[in-house]
Amino acid sequence: MARKVIITCAVTGAIHTPSMSPHLPITPEEIAEAAIGAAEAGAAIVHLHARDPQNGKPNQSPEAFAPFLQVIKQRSNCVINITTGGAPTMLVEERVRPAAHYKPEVASLNMGSMNFGLYPMLHRFNEFKYDWELPYLEGSRDRIFRNTFTDIEYILTTCSENGTRFEIECYDIGHLYTLAHFVDRGIIKPPLFVQSVFGLLGGIGPHPEDVAHMKRTADRLFGDNYQWSVLGAGKNQLAIAAQAASMGGNVRVGLEDSLWIGPGKLAESNAQQVKLARQIIEGLGLEIATADDARAMLTLKG
Numbered sequence: 001m002a003r004k005v006i007i008t009c010a011v012t013g014a015i016h017t018p019s020m021s022p023h024l025p026i027t028p029e030e031i032a033e034a035a036i037g038a039a040e041a042g043a044a045i046v047h048l049h050a051r052d053p054q055n056g057k058p059n060q061s062p063e064a065f066a067p068f069l070q071v072i073k074q075r076s077n078c079v080i081n082i083t084t085g086g087a088p089t090m091l092v093e094e095r096v097r098p099a100a101h102y103k104p105e106v107a108s109l110n111m112g113s114m115n116f117g118l119y120p121m122l123h124r125f126n127e128f129k130y131d132w133e134l135p136y137l138e139g140s141r142d143r144i145f146r147n148t149f150t151d152i153e154y155i156l157t158t159c160s161e162n163g164t165r166f167e168i169e170c171y172d173i174g175h176l177y178t179l180a181h182f183v184d185r186g187i188i189k190p191p192l193f194v195q196s197v198f199g200l201l202g203g204i205g206p207h208p209e210d211v212a213h214m215k216r217t218a219d220r221l222f223g224d225n226y227q228w229s230v231l232g233a234g235k236n237q238l239a240i241a242a243q244a245a246s247m248g249g250n251v252r253v254g255l256e257d258s259l260w261i262g263p264g265k266l267a268e269s270n271a272q273q274v275k276l277a278r279q280i281i282e283g284l285g286l287e288i289a290t291a292d293d294a295r296a297m298l299t300l301k302g
């Protein structure tokens with residue numbers, strides 16, 4: 001029986017800005033279509049952020065999520081994963097509101113404060129439609145993506161009564177130890193869904209040895225009590241996915257993490273990235289997990 005691999009698709013995020021790609025979903029309709037298209041292409045889980053439909057600015061109000069959540073739930077059986085990261089400009093009280101309100105099966109959880117470098121993208125993109133884009137990217141030189149131990153505990157306690165489980169974002173080895181700390185304190189219960197993030201400036205690099213080191217450390221700290229997943233930022237997305245899939249891992253793709261489908265070629269949709277990841281996974285003789293497989297593998301509330 002082939003191993004099942006969970007594909008997560010992060011359809012829009014709060015890293016890229018509208019002027020960077022005409023294919024980045026902005027409006028609720030575009031986000032809903034992108035999520036449903038990604039699920040039909042093979043994604044078991046969709047990771048969701050909301051944006052202001054007028055200018056694409058990240059918007060973390062529960063109201064901004066309502067229109068696309070409704071449509072996705074009507075037309076797809078995929079697992080909904082709501083961000084608690086929001087944008088690095090937001091404080092945790094604002095960031096946790098949509099997950100606290102909608103009580104999704106999954107919500108993201110970021111395991112440490114860090115420099116969150118968006119400004120390197122200014123080498124590639126320098127014409128902007130909206131006046132918030134450049135200061136948002138430039139401002140990342142001095143901005144800290146804040147996730148103190150208290151912030152993490154606040155999100156955990158706010159959401160845990162709702163039966164929500166977490167996509168646990170680990171951008172560096174230290175984040176795995178922070179996770180182990182919260183497991184030891186019994187504040188977060190296995191099985192854990194560890195999402196290792198590679199190649200985002202401020203976190204661990206995208207080198208195969210970085211990937212192997214993250215896996216080795218997670219295996220030592222969590223044994224069999226976790227499902228490992230990876231995301232590679234930017235041009236590293238598919239190489240990291242291929243490496244991890246061959247090492248027993250699950251994968252995350254989507255325009256939140258990378259705008260590309262190949263060198264210098266913008267992805268025309270989230271589904272396009274999901275299809276490519278699926279080809280690699282099935283090419284390795286593995287099977288993609290359905291949404292219900294993912295629910296079983298991650299013991300979600302359904």
Ligand SMILES: C[C@H](N)CC(=O)CC(=O)O
Binds near residue numbers: 013085086
């Ligand atoms: C690198 C990704 N932006 C990780 C992420 O998706 C964070 C979140 O939404 O909480």
Ligand SMILES: [Zn+2]
Binds near residue numbers: 010013083256
């Ligand atoms: Zn996100």
